Amino acid sequence: MKHLAVLIALAPLSLPASADTARAVNDLILPSFENFAQGAQVLHQTALADCRSDAVAPAYQAAFDTWMGVSGLRIGPSETGALSIAFWPDDRGFTQRTLARLIDTEDPTGLDPSEYHEMSIAARGLFALDMLLYDPAFNTYGAGDYTCGLVQTITADLDRQADALSTSWAEDYAEVLIGAGAPDNTIYLSSDEAFRALYTQLLSGLEFTADTRLGRPMGTFERPRPKLAEAWRSDRSLGNVLISAQAAQGLAHALAGPELPQTDAAFSQVMLAADRVSDPSFQDLDDPQARLRVEVLQQRVRALYGAIEIEIGAPLGITPGFNSQDGD
Amino acid sequence: MTSRRRFLAALLAASAAPRLGWAAAGSPSYIAAAREPDGRFALFGLDQGGAQTFRVPLPARGHAGAAHPSRAEAVAFARRPGPFALVIDCAAGSVLHHLTPPDGRQFNGHGIFAEGGAVLFTSEQRSDTSAGVIGIWDVASGYRRIGEVSTHGIGPHDLRLMPDAKTLVVANGGIATDPSDRTKLNVPTMRSNLSYLDATGTLLEQIELSPDLWQNSIRHLAIRRDGLVAFAMQWEGAENAATPLLGLHRRGAPPVLAAAPLADELVMQGYAGSVAFAGDGTEVAITSPKGGRVHRFADDGAFIGPVSRSDICGLAPTRTGVLASDGLGGLLAIQGGTPTLLSRANVAWDNHLVSLTT
Numbered sequence: 001m002k003h004l005a006v007l008i009a010l011a012p013l014s015l016p017a018s019a020d021t022a023r024a025v026n027d028l029i030l031p032s033f034e035n036f037a038q039g040a041q042v043l044h045q046t047a048l049a050d051c052r053s054d055a056v057a058p059a060y061q062a063a064f065d066t067w068m069g070v071s072g073l074r075i076g077p078s079e080t081g082a083l084s085i086a087f088w089p090d091d092r093g094f095t096q097r098t099l100a101r102l103i104d105t106e107d108p109t110g111l112d113p114s115e116y117h118e119m120s121i122a123a124r125g126l127f128a129l130d131m132l133l134y135d136p137a138f139n140t141y142g143a144g145d146y147t148c149g150l151v152q153t154i155t156a157d158l159d160r161q162a163d164a165l166s167t168s169w170a171e172d173y174a175e176v177l178i179g180a181g182a183p184d185n186t187i188y189l190s191s192d193e194a195f196r197a198l199y200t201q202l203l204s205g206l207e208f209t210a211d212t213r214l215g216r217p218m219g220t221f222e223r224p225r226p227k228l229a230e231a232w233r234s235d236r237s238l239g240n241v242l243i244s245a246q247a248a249q250g251l252a253h254a255l256a257g258p259e260l261p262q263t264d265a266a267f268s269q270v271m272l273a274a275d276r277v278s279d280p281s282f283q284d285l286d287d288p289q290a291r292l293r294v295e296v297l298q299q300r301v302r303a304l305y306g307a308i309e310i311e312i313g314a315p316l317g318i319t320p321g322f323n324s325q326d327g328d
Numbered sequence: 329m330t331s332r333r334r335f336l337a338a339l340l341a342a343s344a345a346p347r348l349g350w351a352a353a354g355s356p357s358y359i360a361a362a363r364e365p366d367g368r369f370a371l372f373g374l375d376q377g378g379a380q381t382f383r384v385p386l387p388a389r390g391h392a393g394a395a396h397p398s399r400a401e402a403v404a405f406a407r408r409p410g411p412f413a414l415v416i417d418c419a420a421g422s423v424l425h426h427l428t429p430p431d432g433r434q435f436n437g438h439g440i441f442a443e444g445g446a447v448l449f450t451s452e453q454r455s456d457t458s459a460g461v462i463g464i465w466d467v468a469s470g471y472r473r474i475g476e477v478s479t480h481g482i483g484p485h486d487l488r489l490m491p492d493a494k495t496l497v498v499a500n501g502g503i504a505t506d507p508s509d510r511t512k513l514n515v516p517t518m519r520s521n522l523s524y525l526d527a528t529g530t531l532l533e534q535i536e537l538s539p540d541l542w543q544n545s546i547r548h549l550a551i552r553r554d555g556l557v558a559f560a561m562q563w564e565g566a567e568n569a570a571t572p573l574l575g576l577h578r579r580g581a582p583p584v585l586a587a588a589p590l591a592d593e594l595v596m597q598g599y600a601g602s603v604a605f606a607g608d609g610t611e612v613a614i615t616s617p618k619g620g621r622v623h624r625f626a627d628d629g630a631f632i633g634p635v636s637r638s639d640i641c642g643l644a645p646t647r648t649g650v651l652a653s654d655g656l657g658g659l660l661a662i663q664g665g666t667p668t669l670l671s672r673a674n675v676a677w678d679n680h681l682v683s684l685t686t
Contacts, residue, residue: 074595075620075636076636079595079621079636080591080592080594080595083590083591083594083595084591089567089568090568091566091567091568092569120590121590121591122590183669186637186658186660186667186668186669187636187637189656189657189658189669189672190672193638193656196638196656197638200638321617321638321639321655322363322639322655322676322677322678323601323617323639323640323641323654323655323676323677323678323679324617324618324620324639324655326407326617326679327510327562327599328391328407328408328437328485328547328601328679
């Protein structure tokens with residue numbers, strides 16, 4: 001018995017197989033994209049029925065939640081597709097400027113869903129809606145105003161994008177990942193590479209959450225930058241951190257199976273730390289106590305990253321990109 | 329008798345190691361450095377089909393190399409700031425010479441042979457000021473340092489010979505670095521330029537981008553046969569600025585910046601690692617290992633489209649397209665935007681592919 005226990009303890013983890021990638025794609029990623037497509041469709045129908053900000057807001061929040069389930073994936077159709085759905089960060093204020101120009105000039109493109117994909121990506125997708133629905137400079141429009149039509153155009157465009165993205169993943173890119181190593185597959189030369197790509201997405205999503213979603217508004221102690229928080233107007237900043245961490249945990253399990261005790265424990269710590277954050281839009285970061293709580297949350301997200309590295313990456317010997325980490 | 333024997337001996341010594349041509353190293357078309365599975369490094373020769381023709385161990389990670397035009401000799405440069413470069417006999421698999429820059433100079437990762445292989449030019453900087461220097465080495469006397477000239481800029485990186493075989497073009501990246509590591513010292517005030525020099529070091533022409541792009545570090549170069557220079561850049565300014573990462577320049581004309589659509593530009597993460605013209609000169613490509621992408625442009629700077637591949641970085645011309653190498657061991661031939669896998673080795677290909685023919 002003793003020997004058996006030792007044997008089990010020493011048994012190496014199985015190498016990633018195409019089965020692991022297939023499980024992640026079929027059981028998690030594709031359903032999540034379908035979920036987002038449905039969220040975007042409901043949002044558009046809601047906006048068509050009543051375009052005013054109060055009426056659209058709940059469906060907007062729900063659609064954004066569904067997006068957060070897939071927002072960390074930035075490969076294949078999502079490589080650029082994610083940017084016209086969620087154009088953030090926007091340090092130079094492109095979204096605000098482009099929307100203001102559309103509205104000031106009553107640009108007909110803003111009322112033409114079939115042409116709107118030609119617009120700058122800064123004026124498309126969720127963050128354009130975030131501003132139109134929640135910023136007092138925009139959100140007081142009435143049912144007959146240009147902005148009302150613009151909101152409907154953006155939701156129509158978003159609905160289309162979500163549908164196209166979900167379809168591309170299901171009909172094209174799923175096979176690229178699952179069929180890694182096929183002779184004509186020049187994106188993934190082996191099943192290891194496809195697994196590695198999803199694993200890398202998982203980690204870079206968490207890195208983005210720690211460094212950008214949390215790091216940007218934190219700024220420095222002397223100069224916090226709460227207005228750089230993601231979707232602060234709609235009070236989503238904290239929620240986006242949580243849902244993205246949850247999506248990462250889900251993808252970790254889809255890739256590596258149920259037994260990830262350190263990852264699960266680290267995720268619980270993320271939840272606990274999030275629970276203590278006082279303002280979901282991070283607008284109180286100039287208060288040292290509030291800042292400390294967000295800093296703790298950031299540390300917990302980084303700890304989750306570390307746990308996933310230990311439980312999935314290290315046993316499989318997956319290391320960061322040789323050239324992408326080099327810089328020269 | 330004695331004198332005759334001496335004479336013969338001297339003659340033999342002079343040609344003791346008759347320098348072998350590239351055929352002796354398997355007639356490679358490219359050379360590339362890589363990390364091997366055991367963590368060690370080596371320099372490889374690759375033929376047009378992506379097969380290995382030679383392998384020589386390296387003591388540390390390399391950056392780029394310079395291939396002698398006729399002898400089977402390559403100079404492998406350490407990553408910057410580099411204390412050494414190695415002249416490697418690619419046929420025998422041995423190190424012929426260890427090159428060290430003079431005191432107060434550091435190799436910056438690139439070099440190029442000139443004058444039919446009689447001279448080696450190396451990209452260097454002064455350790456104290458990061459002022460750029462081109463080191464000049466005499467090949468026949470065993471790579472003896474015979475001089476140096478200024479690059480007319482800070483922190484030079486790539487340098488190339490123009491098609492006239494006399495004029496040098498240097499990418500002065502503009503970044504001053506700490507002498508002991510790669511810490512950047514002057515990012516807010518940096519000012520990159522592209523400089524053309526003659527063999528005596530006289531500055532013939534220098535271009536700078538507009539002040540809002542001074543933080544776009546010009547780092548890598550590719551030259552078309554008609555003298556069109558493609559320069560790849562790395563953005564050191566604020567994140568997500570989505571600045572163009574490729575420029576095209578013809579002597580005497582203003583540079584043309586080649587931009588991709590905003591979403592594509594953002595995916596590149598402000599970073600281009602290598603640049604190459606297609607062999608037929610019709611298009612030019614840059615790679616971003618950070619974005620896992622190749623971006624293709626027409627020779628007027630118009631964006632053609634992307635090709636995705638993880639950790640892709642090295643680029644060199646093929647007859648009608650480009651060859652790309654990546655950190656996962658892949659060598660892809662890209663033609664008309666369609667990638668074809670040539671080979672996959674159990675190595676991580678390093679930043680650059682050096683072409684022996686162009």
